[in-house]
Amino acid sequence: MRKSINQLIRLLSYLRGHAVHFLIGLFLIILMSYTNSIVPVLIRNAIDKGVSTGAYKVAIRYGLLILLVGVLNGVFSLAGRYLLVKAAQYAVYYLRMDAFRAIQRHEMEFFDKTFSGQLISRITNDTERITRFLSFRVRMLLYSIFLIIISLYYMVRMNITLTMVALITIAIVVGLNTTYAMKVRPIYDKIRHQTGVIASIATGTIAGIKTIKSLSVEENVQTKFSQENEELYSLNVKAMKITALYGNAPFLVLGLAMSTMFYYGGKAIIQNTLTVGELVAFLTYMLTMMWPLRALGFTIGDIQRSLAAASRLFDVIDSAPKSIDPPDAVEISNPRGEIEFRDVWLTYHTGRTVLKGVSFKVKPGEKVLITGPPGSGKSSILKLIARFYKPTKGEVLIDGVNVAKIKTENLRKIVAYVPQEPFIFNRSIRENIALAKPNATQEEVERAAKIAKIHDFIASLPKGYDTVVGEKGITLSGGQRQRIALARAMLMNPKIVLLDDPVSNLDAETEKKLVEDLKEILQDKTALIVSQRLSLVKLVDRVIVMKDGKIVEDGKPEELIKKGGIFSEMMKAGGVYGG
Ligand SMILES: Nc1ncnc2c1ncn2[C@@H]1O[C@H](COP(=O)(O)OP(=O)(O)OP(=O)(O)O)[C@@H](O)[C@H]1O
Secondary structure (H helix, E strand, C coil), X not given: CHHHHHHHHHHHHCCHHHHHHHHHHHHHHHHHHXXXXXXXXXXXXXXXXXXXXXXXHHHHHHHHHHHHHHHHHHHHHHHHHHHHHHHHHHHHHHHHHHHHHHHHHXXXXXXXXXXXXXXXXXXXXXXXXXXXXXXXXXXXXXXXXXXXXXXXXXXXXHXXXXXXXXXXXXXXXXXXXXXXXXXXXXXXXXXXXXXXXHHXXXXXXXXXXXXXXXXXXXXXXXXXXXXXXXXXXXXXXXHHHHHHHHHHHHHHHHHHHHHHHHHHHHHHHHCCCCCHHHHHHHHHHHHHHHHHHHHHHHHHHHHHHXXXXXXXXXXXXXXXXXXXXXXXXXXXXXXXXXXXXXXXXXXXXXXXXXXXXEEEEECCCCEEEEECCCCCCHHHHHHHHCCCCCCCEEEEEECCEEHHHECHHHHHHHEEEECCCCCCCCCEHHHHXXXXXXXXXXXXXXXXXXXXXXXXXXXXXXXXXXXXXXXXXXXXXXXXXXXXXXXXXXXCCCCEEEEECCCCCCCXXXXXXXXXXXXXXXXXXXXXEECCCHHHHHHCCEEEEXXXXXXXXXXXXXXXXXXXXXXXXXXXXXXXXXX
């Protein structure tokens, strides 16, 4: 309970900038409850003081008053809803931004451990639920509660017995709707989950369509899809059955209540203890309250769920580091590009230790090939230099400074990491290259593209640097993607370049060309290249061979060949490790 209250306070604090809008909105909703609940009283007066006594003009006057109240009600509803929705959207805008920023501050391990679908759901579904809560649910709750209270006040003043009938009806309808909400909600949850399952099968199928087609497994995929689709169908039917049952029950209760009111009311009219106008007013109250009563069951249940959604978002925000930089972060103003590993150990969150006491030093400007069997920890070395992960033990240093202490912005300028399968965003080539420096000039972008030897290709496209690539744009070949990624890296003029398997996806010809060009691209840089392809040997001064998380060979390529160890065997085998 205490936690829920704290979460509610924290959620409401996001309304800060629009608190006045929110409060006026709430006030207007209360006025709306009031205008709605006095209509039956006006009807009573129109009947008792006008129609029943033959005072036609009085009846007309009340008729006009009802019209005026109706108009006011519309105005309050419109303005109240507008203000509340505006305030809620504003709050959720900031909440969503906070969550998004926090997600980006999280360390790589967080993404290893968290399903991406879950994170997407935080930013989309959970924020949507909170918007609904702050704008719609809060409005309904306030409206319903005030409407019921004000209506009961007028009812008690008219007739106690009929008020008792109304109270019993209220209790039954709220009870029925709460039960309905309890029964149907888990099914709706399952429907939401199942829709997600179906969406992920569809996404996976579309993303992997080439593999599916090449293996001719369309039927298997269809069978799986069909099973999940059937499950969704039966869940929807189940939800519909419950809705049909509970959705109509309140009308039965209402019918019973109205008959009872006629029974007692009729008698009371004959005994002169109730007027016709009062009976009509009671019946109108029952009709007016019906919708708010039905909504109440859902609204009450939804508060807890909305707060749970808020809590999930707050967890994402709170679990992120407050800043991506350590408090005592330093800058290296004139980097030389020296790298050192001092007895580095790395254990991933899975518990697997992939680096076991790795020590080496790379001189500024040196080019090093890191090779070895799959899973021996080669890429992990690069990831530690780029500070995607922290060593479990030991130190990684650049120019003698522990990378953990280097300001992130500074580190990103010094070190460029080009992943094995660079991600090309669905934007223009210019934007893709200028990703790390969006305000880069055309000259800077072109210079980077020229260094990466992709400028001529880009210039040959009809739209040049404005050509959109990726989904819905032109498709780039593996080699072109690598070059765009290299241009992206070169734009920052880094001192250290880390290439993770740069030629693994390339055909022999493209590989040869890239290796030739890399010589020039990496000219004045320190470079660490992870690869099992020996074409890269001619590019490097030194080779480090990894095996089972340890360095097993380290030296000049010629020396290692002479030594006759793993590396010389690889050379003899003529290429890919073990292949
Ligand atoms: N983020 C991660 N979380 C958990 N385990 C990981 C992670 N990254 C890598 N691993 C595991 O660590 C081991 C070493 O991975 P790494 O990518 O460093 O090896 P590698 O030598 O570069 O392999 P390959 O040549 O196949 O790319 C592998 O067993 C891999 O499954």
